[in-house]
Amino acid sequence: MVRQRVAKSWDSGRLLASVVVGESATDDAEEADTFPLRIALTGPRGTDLAARWTECRDWVRSHENAGGYRIEWREVNDRTLGRQRLPAAAWLDTIDDAAALCGVRRDLTRFRSALTETPTNLHDWVRAHPRKVLDVGEDWPLLIDVVEWLAEHPQPKVYLRQVEVPGVHTKVIETHRRTIASMADAVGIPSVAADGHGWFERRYGFLTKPAMVRFRLLDSSARLLPGVTEMTLRVTEAAHLRPAVSRVFVVENEINYLSFPEVAEAMVIFGQGNEAPSVLQGLPWLSDATAFYFGDLDTHGFAILDRVRVVLPEVQSLLMDRRTLLAHRHAWTIEPQQSTHDMVHLTGQEREVVELLRSNELGPGVRLEQERIGWQWLRDGVARCG
Numbered sequence: 001m002v003r004q005r006v007a008k009s010w011d012s013g014r015l016l017a018s019v020v021v022g023e024s025a026t027d028d029a030e031e032a033d034t035f036p037l038r039i040a041l042t043g044p045r046g047t048d049l050a051a052r053w054t055e056c057r058d059w060v061r062s063h064e065n066a067g068g069y070r071i072e073w074r075e076v077n078d079r080t081l082g083r084q085r086l087p088a089a090a091w092l093d094t095i096d097d098a099a100a101l102c103g104v105r106r107d108l109t110r111f112r113s114a115l116t117e118t119p120t121n122l123h124d125w126v127r128a129h130p131r132k133v134l135d136v137g138e139d140w141p142l143l144i145d146v147v148e149w150l151a152e153h154p155q156p157k158v159y160l161r162q163v164e165v166p167g168v169h170t171k172v173i174e175t176h177r178r179t180i181a182s183m184a185d186a187v188g189i190p191s192v193a194a195d196g197h198g199w200f201e202r203r204y205g206f207l208t209k210p211a212m213v214r215f216r217l218l219d220s221s222a223r224l225l226p227g228v229t230e231m232t233l234r235v236t237e238a239a240h241l242r243p244a245v246s247r248v249f250v251v252e253n254e255i256n257y258l259s260f261p262e263v264a265e266a267m268v269i270f271g272q273g274n275e276a277p278s279v280l281q282g283l284p285w286l287s288d289a290t291a292f293y294f295g296d297l298d299t300h301g302f303a304i305l306d307r308v309r310v311v312l313p314e315v316q317s318l319l320m321d322r323r324t325l326l327a328h329r330h331a332w333t334i335e336p337q338q339s340t341h342d343m344v345h346l347t348g349q350e351r352e353v354v355e356l357l358r359s360n361e362l363g364p365g366v367r368l369e370q371e372r373i374g375w376q377w378l379r380d381g382v383a384r385c386g
Contacts, residue, residue: 002069002090005039007102015098016111016130020123037092038072056086063087068101107134114140122147125186132179142168143176147183154190155205173200197275211235213279214270217245218263235282242285243267247385249318250276250308251294252301253371261379271295276304281311292385294318297325298367299339302354306343313345319373319381322353325362331372335365 009015014033041063063071074088092098099108114133118126122144126133133140145165150156156163160170173180177200184204185191194202201208215238216230217223222244224231231238247266251257252273260268271293272279280286293308293315295301302320309315338358343351357366 001041002039002063002066003101006037006092006098009033010098010102010104011131013130015095016108016134017127018095019108019112019115020127020130033098035092035094035098037098039069039090039092041087041089060086063090068092068097110134110137117141118144119148121187122183125183129179129182136176136179139172139176142172143180143183146173146180147187147189150180150184150189150204151187157205157207159207160201196278211275211279211282213238213283214257215267216257217243218249218260218266218268219245220262222265235279239282239284245289248286248289248291249294249382249385250280250291250315251370252276252296252304253369256294256371256378261382263382263385271304274304277307277311280308286312287314290385291315292318293320294370295320296367296369297353297357298335298369299341299354299357300335301367301370302343302346302350303339303341305350306341306345309345316385317347317350318385319370319378320350320353322349322356324373324377324381325353325356325366325368327377328368328373332363332366332368333372335367338365 006015018033018035069090069092071087072089072091073085075083075085077083092101095108096105099105111130111134115123115126117140118133136143142165146163146168149163149165149168160173163170163173181191181200181203189204191203192205194200198208200206211234212232213235214230214232223229224241224243233241245265245267247263249260249263249266249268250271251260251268252271254270257268257270267289269280276293280291291312291314293305293312294317295304297320305315305317305320335357343354346354356362360366
């Protein structure tokens with residue numbers, strides 16, 4: 001019982017946090033166990049002694065023989081057995097005793113070593129996240145160096161590759177970016193709100209990979225350039241195009257993109273899933289065409305459609321309807337985890353499909369991936385987009 005209680009405290013980080021308490025200006029006893037550590041023992045009552053003598057004796061001996069902690073005793077008086085001593089609590093005088101009891105002395109040594117390398121302005125953070133220090137392992141000094149570099153170079157406007165810190169390469173920062181961000185915020189390094197792909201770079205002012213868009217014409221008689229029907233460009237550069245198209249189809253499956261039916265005065269764009277809203281937002285000429293979005297018939301596909309409609313309010317969904325879903329029962333698969341996003345930009349019919357999927361009325365986690373939709377069904381659906 002004592003070992004389990006101490007192990008739980010170790011796993012939660014409360015034991016490790018006690019190593020830092022006293023070294024910070026904002027000590028908080030609730031964040032750490034303090035030593036000597038008293039652990040109350042719930043054992044037999046005095047009235048149990050005579051009736052359950054063998055069991056009580058074995059319980060007392062188990063604590064006497066356990067080792068690793070000292071026992072606080074209490075006396076009880078039994079009519080039959082007379083005055084007896086029972087363990088009331090276990091005491092661990094130091095964190096070293098606790099670590100020895102749990103078999104984690106080596107980890108405690110590693111943590112203390114890491115703490116000696118940690119500047120005092122990060123001690124509050126270490127006390128709040130002691131287990132992360134152990135999880136980071138040998139990279140811990142490098143993370144400290146990155147945070148100090150950020151403090152000296154706020155909003156640096158360079159790529160991660162250009163961070164000049166001995167031993168630090170891009171992979172180190174990418175692997176530990178959430179921990180670095182938490183540490184950086186704790187010491188007040190300037191940042192801006194950012195989420196999604198490239199959030200770390202944008203948050204701390206690094207350069208990011210340029211957003212790219214891939215598109216091709218669906219009209220065999222048209223060309224983007226002489227002999228060119230397909231391009232991949234930076235979104236910022238594609239924004240200056242003025243393609244002569246009246247319809248634009250956005251699809252999420254590459255084979256669907258490559259094999260999409262021929263359509264006069266039309267273009268197909270490879271949507272890139274969750275990146276689709278930001279990519280499409282950067283193409284102002286889309287507002288001059290009728291846009292259609294073709295995604296998977298699952299909750300995440302509709303969540304992307306919902307976000308696309310924020311930047312393209314007039315976009316229409318293609319084959320993301322109940323009729324298409326029910327006509328392809330043979331092609332259904334299972335969506336591992338459904339989106340719980342509140343999809344306020346869907347039409348009434350689209351929301352009905354989402355609720356049908358979420359209800360599991362058709363089966364658990366039903367989904368219909370766009371590439372499983374019949375080819376002729378797709379051709380007929382596109383033909384209706386006149």
